[in-house]
Amino acid sequence: MPRQQISAVVLSLAIGLGFAGGAAGQAYPSRPVTLIVPYAAGGNSDTIARLLAEGMRSSLGQPVIIENVAGASGSIGTGRVARAAADGYTIGLGGPTTHVVNGAALALPYDVQTAFEPISLLPTMPLLILAKKDVPATNLQEFIKWLKAKPDTALQGTSGIGTTMHLAGIFLQNQTGVRLQFVHYRGSAMRDLLGGSIDMMFDLPPNSLPQMHAGTIKAFAVTSKNRLSVAPEIPTVDEAGLPGLYVSFWHALYAPKGTHQDVIAKLNAAVVDALADPTVRRRLADLGQEIPSREQQTPEVLGELQRAEIAKWWPIIKAAGIKSE
Secondary structure (H helix, E strand, O other): OOHHHHHHHHHHHHHHHHHHHHHHHHHOOOOOEEEEEOOOOOOHHHHHHHHHHHHHHHHHOOOEEEEEOOOHHHHHHHHHHHHOOOOOOEEEEEOHHHHHHHHHHOOOOOOOOOOEEEEEEEEEEEOEEEEEOOOOOOOHHHHHHHHHOOOOOOEEEEOOOOOHHHHHHHHHHHHHOOOOEEEEOOOOOHHHHHHOOOOEEEEOHHHHHHHHHOOOEEEEEEOOOOOEOOEOOOOEHHHHOOOOOOOEEEEEEEEEOOOOHHHHHHHHHHHHHHHHOHHHHHHHHHOOOEOOOHHHOOHHHHHHHHHHHHHHHHHHHHHHOOOOO
16 A cells, blocks of 8 residues: 555544544533541431432533442442543542541551542531530630639530531630540530530531520530531621631532543533532521632642642641540
């Protein structure tokens, strides 16, 4: 075959392969995407995932199917994501427990720092510093003085060892010098706070605001830089006299390590579209969730947040000898 003909054949094959490759890239997703939620159905994280999945459907052109894989502080479901094919068809919901705490408190078969590709930060929620209604304090500074007068006897309820609520209490001890006794529950400690058998707890706003508004508990501060839009009367920790006592329960989407960046970009764009939808935003606001700004909804910001959280919490976890249940 003449050289000119060989060159033409090679060129046409190259162009054809280029088009085929482009078409294959554009085809994603060609089937439903599975979003693994590492917690039981019906909880706060599950609700957020389902709102997000519905919002992502129109952008992706495929259903996003929720699969609840609970157990071992979220590490079972998160491990499923780590082992999944890096093709964009299995992604996972993560947060401070699964992608920060577990890395220091559990012996995991995967590395929380290297086993995943960040997709996007999702809504976040700070905690409230709460006390039983009989506590003789009217603000956070008075409450800290009251706690200091009861070393090793004041009781803080948590939702379990190594949870965000537990770590918040340890952080409070480190920042103020108070000494608390932790009472760990397999769920919310609110019933015992209402009954007065524990003195304080940190909790998510949707769980505690109805009780605060009913006057059955006290709320002294929100653990963030900004006040809650749903409860603007509660001061921030900065305003209340404990600057920098920031603790938040954030959510995020992750893919298995090695997922192509074009796929990550499509998933990220679907998240951005979902979080811009007025209906989704309204429903998240009703849950007390704070939606990150568009500039914060990038894989890079999520990666930076996770690294900062690990740098902040791992020394605290290890110093306290925390091992998650």
